[in-house]
Amino acid sequence: MMSRRVPIELPDEPSAEERAELRRAARRLFRLYCIACGRATEGLAAPARWGRCAECGGTMLLERSE
Numbered sequence: 248m249m250s251r252r253v254p255i256e257l258p259d260e261p262s263a264e265e266r267a268e269l270r271r272a273a274r275r276l277f278r279l280y281c282i283a284c285g286r287a288t289e290g291l292a293a294p295a296r297w298g299r300c301a302e303c304g305g306t307m308l309l310e311r312s313e
Contacts, residue, residue, distance in 0.1 A: 276312050281305040 261269070279297055280287035283305025289312075297307045 277309060278312055279307055279309050282308050 274291065276289055276291065277293045278287055278289045279294060281300035281303065284300060284303040286300060286302055293309060293311075297309060299305065300307055
């Protein structure tokens with residue numbers, strides 16, 4: 248039995264800069280802000296429970312920005 252060597256064709260890999268840009272684009276950013284006083288915080292993960300604003304007691308709103 249003879250073995251045959253077949254060259255492997257690999258797809259072209261994007262540059263490091265292109266891969267970094269793709270990772271940044273894929274990152275989800277969550278913003279939690281108070282609709283009464285406008286104070287805001289941002290994070291990579293959405294908080295499970297955010298409650299009321301610590302400063303004024305206003306309603307907090309969560310939005311996902313890209």
